[in-house]
Amino acid sequence: MSARIGGRHVVASGGYQQGKQFMSQTALKIVQIGPKQSAQRQSLTEAKVRNAKPHAQRYEINDKDVPGLALRIGTDAKVYILRSRLGTGRQAKRVQIKIGDTRTITLKQARDLARSHILDLRNGIDPRVPQTGAILTARLLDLYEQDLIARQIVRTTDMMQSLRTNLYPHRTRPIGDLSRLDLTAIIDGIEKSGRPGAADYFRKNATGFLNFAADKGHIPVSPLAGYRRPRQTRAQRLSDEQWTMTSPEQVKRFLKALNTSPDPIYQALMRLTLLTGQRRNEIAHMRWAELDRKTSLWTIPADRTKAATTHTVPLGPLSRALLKDLAKLTGAKPGKTDALIFPSARAPNTAISGWSKRIIPVRKAYGDDRLSIHGLRRTYRTGLTELGVDFDTAERMIGHKRPGLAGTYDKSTILERRLEAQRIWEDYIAALSG
Structure with a gap:
């Protein structure tokens, strides 16, 4: 045969x-004994690496913990390798990098090196090519983000978005090449685009980032050291007065203007901000799992509050009705999902954004370009005082920390007083909405 x-x-x-x-x-x-072997995938351990036996042909075990990292077992040696892409997107070139021999490098060291190489590759830096020694801006931004996360900085995501967006044209430049002229040009450009708040936010974040670079020895001194914005003139202070609604007529006009927004999700977010007085990002990242329908309370986790402490928000009839309508609109099932309440239309797992564009039709209808989401928070706090809510309760309602020793020793939640204050406020808004 x-x-x-x-x-x-x-x-x-x-x-x-x-x-x-x-x-x-x-x-x-x-x-x-064929030339190709199907690679296994498992969580590597030092024991598994040590006990991996050579076969007639070379084979690999892919690590589950670090995508792209693999242990290659040959007839006479075992080495760690990394497969990834140089850059981002489907057109990015595939690369393979030797991490090291198991006789000279531990599994933990291999994983740390692989993660570092992945960050470099994502930013277009090939670790196989000798560098001049100067760290690139994109690479240092990654290291700064890791530092913020390790220190549990609450607004890490927003801070890094501001830095990466505005420093994008300089991402492939050595950090030492960034000058004060480059940075002030960015700040001035943001201000001229009509976003003074965003300009100031970038300046603060850039100052922290460059101080980090100096502290780590990547630059001798921050190029923004000693930088101060020009003091505002009296005319500028008057024109930049923070927008707050202080009369029933203004609130009525706002509620009418809000209906002109073509985006029902954004409408609901602004309305809930007026009803609860919480910060924009706290509401934007709100999740259905944070709501307790039995107690009518919304619990904001500590990692999302400015004070870095858990904050409980009472929800009155208007707030609950708004959230119920939102659930119908988005198809969410409260109590059975951890989904975002205000998701992005393009990416359901990402919170709503694009604030500058979304607010334009509401500002036009209201007739004041100073109208802002944070102004709704000020309106809420001002309104509580006008309606007779005491100072301590009103401050607790918006999640402000109690100053001094009172904040250190008094851990009461005064929940009953806050529930009553929320009822008073929502009754006031309901009367103006009719």
């Missing part, structure tokens, strides 16, 4: 059954 196996003509004698058995065994041997 004969057959062609693996490009060779094989002859077997001794009858059909013997020939069939011979073919099966021969084919099995060819598969085992």
Whole structure:
């Protein structure tokens, strides 16, 4: 009996059954020693690395913990390798990097190096190419983000978005090449685009980032050291007065203007801000799982509050009705999902954004370009005082920390007083909405 196996003509004698058995065994041997082996995927440990035995042909075990990292077992050595892409997107070039031999590098060291290389590759830096020694801006931004996360800075995501967006044209430049002229040009450009708040926010974040660079020895001194914005003139202070609604007529006009927004999700977010007085990002990242329908309370986790403490927000009838309508609009099932309440239309797992554009039609309808989401928070706090809510309760309602020793020793929640204050405020808004 004969057959062609693996490009060779094989002859077997001794009858059909013997020939069939011979073919099966021969084919099995060819598969085992073939040039390609299907890589396994598992969580590597030092013991698994140590006990991995060589086969007739080289094979690999992919690490589950670090995507792209693999242990390659040859006939005489075991090495860690990394497969990734240089840059981002489907057109990015595939690369393979040798991390090190298991006899000279531990698994933890291999994983740390692989993660570092992945960050470099994402930013277009090939670790195989010798560098001049100057760290690039994009790479240092990644290190700064890791530092913020390690220190549990609450607004890390917003801070890094501001930095990466505005420093994007300089991402491939060494950090030492960034001058004060470059940075002030960015700040001035943001201000001229009509976003003074965003300009100031970038300046603060850039100052922290560059101080980090100086502290780590990447630059001798921050190029923004000693930088001060020009003091506002009296005319500028008057024109930049913070927008707050202080009369029932203004609130009525705002509620009418809000209906002109073509985006029902954004409408609901602004309305809930007016009803609860919480910060924009606290509401934007609100999740259904944070709501307790039995107690009518919304619990904001500590990692999302400015004070870095858990904050409980009472919800009155208007707030609950608004959230119920939102659930119908988005198809969410409160109590059975951890989804975002205000998701982005393009990416449901990402919170709503694009504030500058979304607010334009509401500002036009209201007739004041100073109208802002944070102004709704000020309106809420001002309104509580006007309605007779005491100072301590009103401050607790918006999540402000109690100053001094009172904040250190008094841990009361005054929940009953806050529930009553929320009822008073929502009754006031309901009367103006009719």
